[in-house]
Structure formats: structure tokens, C-alpha cells
Amino acid sequence: MTLVTDTPAPFPTTEAPLISEVPRGTLFRFATAGSVDDGKSTLVGRLLHDSKAILADQLEAVTRTSSERGFGGAAGGIDFALLTDGLRAEREQGITIDVAYRYFATAARSFILADCPGHVQYTRNMVTGATTADAVIMLIDARKGVLEQTRRHLSVVALLRVPHVIVAVNKIDLLQYDELAYREVEASVRQVAAELGIGADGRGSDGRGSLHVIPVSALVGDNVVDRSPLTPWYDGPSLLELLEALTVIDDLDENGRATEDFRLPVQLVLRPQGAVVVDPELADSFRDYRAYAGQVASGSIRVGDAVTVQPGGGTSVVTGIDFAGVELDEAFAPQSVALRLADELDIARGAVIAAAGTLPGVTRSLDAELFWLDPRPLAAGARVLVKFGTTVVQALVAEVTGRLDLTTLAVQPATTLAVNDIGQASIRLSRDLPIERYADNRRSGAFLVIHPQDGSTLAAGIVTVPGPLTGAGDGSGAGSEVSP
């Protein structure tokens, strides 16, 4: 590749695709969940502390604050929750309000952890933390067992298809490490998980992901980093051992190759029209440069592969894959690249470039599961915006059809959804969109519901049934795309 030169391109050139110094596939994202006070933040703090991820000044600050607040009474001690409960209000109230992101690495991999709040009022923040997680640690206070909030969070995790679920049955120190008490909680949570389709040996019917149950004491540290001698009746891994061993993403085969169909939602069209940063002598060859920039949402594509573009249904062939001056032979999720195509198709932000033949068409309606996150309730007839990939369109909630009953885990008929409800609705779109089932593609099947006036995010949505195809989608302007 000779296109990048010194003036004024700011990056070094490399012949090969960018290979870097940390091992591949080693960034693992996990989130905590579970009812308020079940010990999520304490567990996370304990995990960070025992894996030596807390630096001296942070530990000193937390130790000082713990003693100022009289933590642990006369015996003292460190309130590990303070490592993530960093807001003034959180420390005053002793609860988590919003997600805290922390970063640590062990010899095996690097972690991004999201410590989520348990309080029902902050369910929106728990959903925030869970949408990007490879694994969720679901905490249960061993004395209280499965609560409504536990079921709510497990339902969220099941619907989001979080690949791995680790149930940490916490505070076993308060039950004197009693095996029977633990087994009781374990049985009931396995029962709930099974009802929600979170399977013991592979989640749901497709056999992906996993469910694990571990007895822990976040306060004392049993089975968090090291296996505890106080639970001889438990012969599984510690929490950290498990986090180090779980697979990072569930859509790679055993050779590490992406198995899902290729999708790239176009973010913008790169058309510098002469205003280029390459060597002036080469500028002419860039006069007609046109590439479609976006992050590969799933799958992989190679130069020479045929693609279909929706809406519109146009077809073409990939002639080049650019990564900031480096030409790649192949692009795969989650790389941010720019694709060049052989034909001049009408492609703008919002279009999806897909492997040929894998994205048959577009639709104007869908059935969805909604996590309603706004205090204003939803009823049929609501006019909203929805954001799919890189498109925002107007939409109408045609019907609310059901709501998950968190006691029975059955769907009950309903006509409205209130804050923190998980429910089902039919939605009509003002424009043809290439929509897929969330179960088939987690990126293309996820969407936001947005308030058309104030811009609030009202709900997280996942497509359960896309509507009938309305053709290959000629993209004709009958509907209205909303400018941001």
C-alpha cells in the first residue's frame, strides 16, 4: 500500500493489516445484576481488590472513607462498594444509582466491568450495562432467595440473549456456609432460569452460552478469586476463574471465524472530493474516491465478495476495504472500516451493506419486545422515533399486546406499558427498513424508541417478528427519514 505519505497523513504505514501487541479475543465485558443490596458493588470491589487491580491511592481513599463512615462497626474494615459507588448521592444513600465502568486485567485477559444498580427505579441503568455484556453476574442474597427484581433482571438478561449468566449466591457467610441453604436457592434460581430459557448446558434451543451458579461471600471473599475452604461441598470454579474461561463472543466458530452473515450499517459516505490528506502527487487518483464507512456489525467480507444493499436491493462487488490508509483483504466484526464497491449505487447513511443474498428485503412493520424505561407510560397510538443501526425513522405503536408478569413469568394481556415493564408491541414504520429477528442477529435486531420532541430514550427494543417483506425496498421517498 503506497497511498499514505508523510504530508500530512498522521499515522505510520504498515504493509500488513494492523496486528497489535495484546492477544486477540481477550477483551471481556461483564455486568452485575440482581436486587438492591444483594451485594453487587461489594462483590465487584472484592474482585478488583483480590485480583490486585486496586492501586494504592484508591485503596487508601476507600479505606479512609470507610472508617469515616464507620463501616464494619468497631471491628472496622473496608467497604468495597465504595470502589464503584463513586457519586456523592450513592455514598450518602449506600446504594448504586448508575453504572460504574471499571477496567482490570489478569494474566488471562482484560475485563471491562459494568457495576449496575439493583434498585427498581434505576432499571434503565441496569439495561444499559447489560446490552453490551458478554456475561452477567446475577447476585442473589442467600438469605432472601429469588426476588421480583431478580426475576426482572433475569428476564432482561434472557431477552437480551446475554451469552453467559453467572448466578452468585451471596452472603453465605451469614448462613454459616450451610450447604442445604445454598442448594435451596440454587434450585429455585435454576428453575427460574429454565423457565426463561436460560439453559444449564447451552442457553435456549440454539445451545449458545451458559449458566453457572456459585456460592460466594463478597464481604469475606469466598470463591471470588480463590476457591474457599469453607465451602468444601462446592467443587466448581471461583468467579474469577470462570470469567477468565468463558468464551468472549458467541458467534465465532472453533477456528475463531465469524459465523453470522455480514452486515455493515453505513454511517457516512467518505467522498473527500480532492480535500485529501494523501501525498499531493496522488491526490488526483483520489478525486473520485468514494467509500462507505461503518462498523461491521456481524460476519466478515472479503475483497471480491458480492453484496446486497438495503433499502434498494442493489447489488455490487467489494473492490476495496480501507482502514485509514491500509488496504485490507478482509473485514470482520467489530472493525470500523470503509468499503469501496464496483458500482455507483445510491447509498447513504442508514443503508445496510450485506453479504449477497442474505438480506432479502425490507419491511414496514414489526413485533417487538420492549423494555420500557421512561416514567411516561406507553399506549397504542403513540408516535415515536425508532433508531435501527444508523437510521432514525418515525414510527407508530399500533398495539400493545402483552406484559411480562414478574411473579409468574407468564405474558399477560395488556394495553399499556409502565416504567420498568417488559412488554410486547406491534410497531408500524414510516419507511421501509431491512429488519431482522434479534435472535438471528443481535445488532440488526436491536433498536431504540425515542421521544419525538424531547429526544429521551423511551425503551430498548428487540425484534421478535419482522413484518412481511414489502419488496426489495426501492427506498422511494414515500416515508420520511428523520434528520438527527
Next chain:
Amino acid sequence: MRAAPVNTIESTVTTTVTDTIPTPVPSAAGDHRLSELDVLESEAIHIIREVVAEFERPVLLFSGGKDSVVVLHLAAKAFWPGKIPFSLLHVDTGHNFPEVLEFRDETVARHGVRLTVARVEDYLADGRLTERADGTRNPLQTLPLLDAIAAGRHDAVFGGARRDEDKARAKERILSLRDEFGQWDPRNQRPELWNLYNGRHTVGQHVRAFPISNWTELNVWRYIERENIELPPLYYAHEREVYRRDNMWRAVSPVSPAREDETVELRTVRYRTVGDMSCTGAVDSDAASVADVVREVGVSTITERGATRADDRISEAAMEDRKKEGYF
């Protein structure tokens, strides 16, 4: 040609000797697993492109510090072969290190972008701001920043803040909505779901966007090494006249003279963060190259802010309080 291609495999070997991340296993051809840095880089480029696509007048806060330099580099990659499609803004406290300002101007020129400088000193001169008793000007940046955002009619402001810097930053969204006073309301943040960012806002509001939210200090340094990114020289070990205050080495300068009871000595130091001279401290270090710094950061036992920022020690929630008032 400028610097020779970075041989990233070689640099691996040198940088992983002493830290906790193991040497990589070479990946099989066609392996679709990305390294940690590649994942973070693509995530950041996606965020930068989303903001440019959805907002009318984005701007990047650019101080010449390592994090903003990395964001600028990512922006250049995001729009290659085109130019970076937004301008830069710097709030100059008047207490900045001269070598950083020089670096800032060179970098801006090299990228062919436009830089606006908002000066705290203009505000002090006409009385819109007054000097604080403790002499630090960090909190004074907020007003000129908000004025510059309003004057530039910027609806999105990129920053290089990272969540690992501070416990309040650990709570902030990648796209963070600010009201017309620039205030952050940590109790009432918008949900942020998958990588579907919602940047919609009403008149007067703007959005702060943090593309490297999920990067650690070590990630930043590894990336600087891999991409061969130039930084102001004071990030590397050099000799400087310093004195001890608040348990850190402070540079002798016209705006931060030593008091009578403080002893000035010549030491080999470097800076882990670069801010206002009056409140940024240096650390003892022999790390003269980027590889040395990667090694040093990999084994450091103190956070970068803990080691170098006096302004964060004012109270338990110093950063949160500043952010609520519109600070970065």
C-alpha cells in the same frame, strides 16, 4: 516518508516483559478475533463517525495532552483519506506548559485543522472571572469553555476523558447530555443501549462525546507506541527544577514558584498528565521512550490523577462537583 512502519509484533515482545499482559500467541490466518487495542480503536472510530454524522457542528477539545492527541489521531483515521471534518478548541488557562502549547500548534498545523483558543486570562483581565485563593485555574476553565461552545454553536463536543481516570468519570455515558448551563446530571442520565447512541437534544442543550471512554492509561500508551504518535516531550523523562508540595513534584515556573520553605532540586521526572502548571505534578521517572513508559505504567501502583493532580484532592467528590458545573 515519515517514521518507518511500526513493527508491532516486535514491540509486543519488548512491552510485555514486566506487566501483567502475556505475550500474544500468533493468530491463525483468518482468525476473526481482534486484539484489545483493535476493538477499542474500532469502537472509538465508530463513535466519532456517529457524532459527525448526527450533529451539525462538532468540535474537539484539544489541549495537546496525550488523550486528546489520541482522539485527534483516531479522528484522522476515521475520515481518511478526507480531512478531519471539525475544528478544535482549547481553553488556555494561561498556566499551560509552553512546550505543550508549541506542540499543540504544530500538531494542529500538521493535520490542517482550525483551532480556536479560549483564554481564561481574558476573563481575568475584564473581571468576568477572578483568581482563586489557591491559585489553581483548573475550575476557572468552565465559563470560557461554555462561552466558546455557545459562540461556536457547537452541538457536540468531543473530549478525551476516560472512565478509568476518576470515580465520577467512571459513571459517565459515552454520549453525555448537558443542559444549557453545561451541567451534568449524574442521577438522570439517558440509558445508553448497545452501540446505538442517541444524540437527540433540544435547543440550548449539547452533547459531550467521549470516544476513548473505555480506554485505560495503559491502553492509551500501548496505542501511542503502536501508532507511533508524537507527544509533547514532557511525557518522557527529562531534567527539571522541581520542589515537593502536596506529596508531588511541582515544576518551578513563573506561575508556580517555590515558597521559601520549599527546596528546589534538579530531578529526572516526567508527567503522566498535562494540565495547568499550577496544579499538575511530575513523577520521578527514567522512562525516556514510549516503550519505557508502557513498562512503567504497567507496573505503576498509583493512578495517574492520584499521582499528579492537586485539584482532585480538594474533596472526596472534586471531579463530580466540577463536572456538575459544566467542566469536562
